[in-house]
Amino acid sequence: MTEITRILEQIEQGNTASAAELLPLVYAALRRMAGYRLQREKPGQTLQATALVHEAYIQLVGNAEIRWEGRSHFFAAAAEAMRRILVDHARRRKSVKHGGNFERQDLMSDVAAESGDVDQLLDLDAALTRLGTEDPEMAKLVELRYFAGLSVEETARALGLSPRTVKRNWAYARAWLGRELNEGESQ
């Protein structure tokens, strides 16, 4: 049994205090996997973050009989971890570009598009943080769907809501973020 499985089982038995131990473990595992994966990719390939989160679940929890309470905690932690990992690296990437340790870019690589992606991610992260201060539930929902790739039904089970409510809240959060980001653009 892995450390993570043990914690998930404790959570299922009602010991929610151990949930706090989950995030660092999941974070470390995801970071290791992401690093390994990207190192292996051929140039031009991409990493599907949400796919990675689920692969992490299979690797770390595997076939252990974990019910929904435990799984929800796992995916919540993984979503948060994935967000941090991606944002961290986007930041570092940006600082490298702005002079840090400068390297010549291959002329063929689409530098503009890449840095556009980086900026978009950082903007989204900032908007999501603002949404989180106003309505933490909504931010949680976006994390689960966007960073962990849960479907509507899965998110509903994880948050203890009906799928209909999740769909509507998602529409709201999506519109809210869109509005927030577009305002930033027009200013």
Next chain:
Amino acid sequence: MKSFRSSEKSIFLEALDIESAEERLAFVQAACRGDQALFSSVSALLHEHEREDNPVDTPIAASCAPGLLASEESSQDDMGSDSFLGPAPGSMIGPYKLMEQIGEGGFGLVYVADQQTPIRRRVALKIIKPGMESREVLTRFEAERQAIALMDHPNIARVFDAGVTATAQPYFVMELVRGVPLTEYCDGQQLDIVERLQLFVDLCSAVQHAHQKGIIHRDLKPSNVLVTLQDGRPLVKVIDFGVAKAIGQSLTIRTIYTRFASMVGTPAYMSPEQAGMSTSDIDTRSDIYSLGVLLYELLTGATPFASDRLQSVGFDELRRIIREEEPLRPSTRLSTLNNQIATTIAADRRLDPSRLASTMKRDLDWVVMKALDKDRNRRYATAGSMAEDVSRFLMHQPVVACPPTAWYRFAKFARRNKVAISTVSSVSVALLFGTVISVWQAQVAIRERDEKEVALTEARAAEEKSNKARDELEGFNQRLNSTTVLLASGRVHADAQRWPEAYAAYSRATEILPRYYLVWLERGRLNARLGRWDAAAGDFSRAIEIGCSAQQAELLGVPQLLFYAGQSEGYERIRKEIEPFGHDNPMSVVTRGLLVGDLSLNAAAELAASVERILSNAESRQPFSSDKLQHKYVSMYYGANLYVSGWAHLRAGNTEKAIERLQQSNDAEWFGKGIALPLIAIAQHRAGRVDEALRAFDDSQRLLNRLLDESVNRQSGAPAIPWVDWIEFLLHHRAACIVVKGHTPATDPRVQQMELAADAAILY
């Protein structure tokens, strides 16, 4: 501000329900009650809602360019880059010498290797890539190992061994198959439809065999189904059976998707339920789906959902396609092909292009579509029944698969008869497959037919009743399906020593289909394995009562058990049933069952002679006999047969020969090594060698102590030796105590402890 936000949200959500733009605007205006700020913020939200270009709609992967993490991670990561290049040819891994690397799969690197000890042979060795926790892979493999070892089928590549390299990477050792993927072979050789279907039937029989042993492949695709030539004839070999489960990786669409991106895997063969998120919910019917995809590809040259299309969509869309989209029927797919491709595909199958589609229409369409049903309850229940339908097509008989609803009304009567026809041919196909489909299935099929005929007679009586009868039929089929699934999962749990889960699965099966003896047989075997003798005896009696044939290998040890549990009536009945059968079964099922009861000297001498024949057969056999199956059983049971022979000689009064054989059995390597000791004590006593007898009895007592301690430590009702050996040992030891010591043995307190442990083992 908070109230502003909450009213903004509720107005927005209510506005979503209003379809017409005008009404929506009117509603928002009214709801904002002149609050201009609120109105514009809700309007902005609604505007965003309608816009298609929202950053959260793009999967996050798109924002994560390659190299972003890699450059930093590689310097920090202790996983050096050469570790996944794999070891160089020439290096040793355990007893295996690596020769050349022959492939790279999603899981790892595949090498040809020479095994040095204990036998020299050439094998395929697959090293699992780092990033999977080796300890867990091995634990899972250990759990599966017993089941994997049970698979013995000409169309399945054997898995020999698993271990960990010096760099802590797990590896698997498998039968080396030099072949090409099934689809490539068929196209390369331009096999016609009939030849393709024949290979496919072989593939089904392999899958059926594995399923009967409780093993699900989980990753059936052309690269795991190879065709090799044996004596000039193509031979299908399925590789990696059981490996996917041990690695615990191929189960979900996420992992496949990730690998898809790096071009080493494809989701094209994945079932809708695998595309779901749950990993625990995969059963044999997922393999049936993959078989459907393979058949589709053999017929049309393409998978139901084109690989390039699957590759071009995002992850969620991929999941949606697999779970929701209905693929084109094979014949439709062919008729929509453009001419040039159709000509190639037709040429590959040696068909006239215009006949290509019509050949496929009719029955094969339904066979494929039934296997590909999104609802697994409506797929073929077993790979065997899919093979039967394909065989029926080959023999120009109507298939069982048919379109879901439209046909039903018009073909009701025809279908009734077809059900009967199909049951008869399922028996003949069962015989055709020989070892693959065991006898019990044929018997189940016959009983199923009987139930169906009863139902059908009623149906003819009145239309109203007929509908009810049909429901009963369907109900029965469903119950049979779910029972099969329960039994398979019970076996897997039992092999992994998850006793409560196994017991619960079997018990559930006995509730669903109490007239199906296999459910009782399976639960009885679990009970016996746990040392719950009385419960086991009850289950076995029940199985025999409802018609389980007594001569099956599954019943090894059952007569002994009934005898031990004091069910003399049950023992007598089973003894009478097994007596007429031949004694040349290498497992000596009948012989051992008879030896435990009353026996004339002559009868015992006959039994001894028959076991001696088996022994001399085994001795004369070449190490690599052509009949592999037979060879395996013979060598596996050689030690056991030495013991059975000694026992029979003892019963026949041939004391010296008995001692010789019994002692040989103590020197041989087999599971029940040592259980001959009490028999030796009895034999020595008969020969008048009192000291020898006492010594043997003391040895026997020591073994008993050791096994009892082992059981108590294992918190289970029985030690780790096969339960049939254990129960015979208990019987012999009691007899030896009476003969040598002159009294019955006192009840050991550990026996009671064991019984308690056994009962506790099945509780959650």
